[in-house]
Amino acid sequence: MAAKKKENKKAKVECCATNGILNLPKKVEANLSKIGGLERLIGSLPEQKMLDDNAFLHNAMSDPIRLRILSALARCDLCPCVLKEITKLSDSRLSYHLNVLEEAGLITQSSHRRWRIYSLTIEGRHRLDI
Secondary structure (H helix, E strand, O other): OHHHHHHHHHHOOOOOEEOOEEOOOHHHHHHHHHOOOHHHHHHHOOOHHHHHHHHHHHHHOOOHHHHHHHHHHHHOOEOHHHHHHHHOOOHHHHHHHHHHHHHOOOEEEEEEOOEEEEEEOHHHHHHOOO
16 A cells, blocks of 8 residues: 555646746647747647537537447438437437437438438538448
8 A cells, every 4th residue: 555655746747837937848739849939839739619519519428328329320310210220229318318419419300290210410420430
């Protein structure tokens, strides 16, 4: 147990800023210099909204059940009863996953008489590289 505590202390890295002044490793300084400095790096990063949108999208695609649904819809448009058979989910759980995918803009639903039919959106196809 004591050996583990020592390992954890060695692995801990202290911040490289003291009193607001960066004390960077030479390699990091050289890398920043090559790209025009820290301010230029910060300025080149995506806007927070884009990062939030991407995180939301990746979260929607991070679940194996939702990936299974997307894969099935990549082959053809389907109704919930078929998706229920494919996923072996209850109505409420399937509805939850479909809602997550729909909110992320990956799938859409259309009504045909009394049926709902789900299909991939253009974004959904793009994200699946179809």
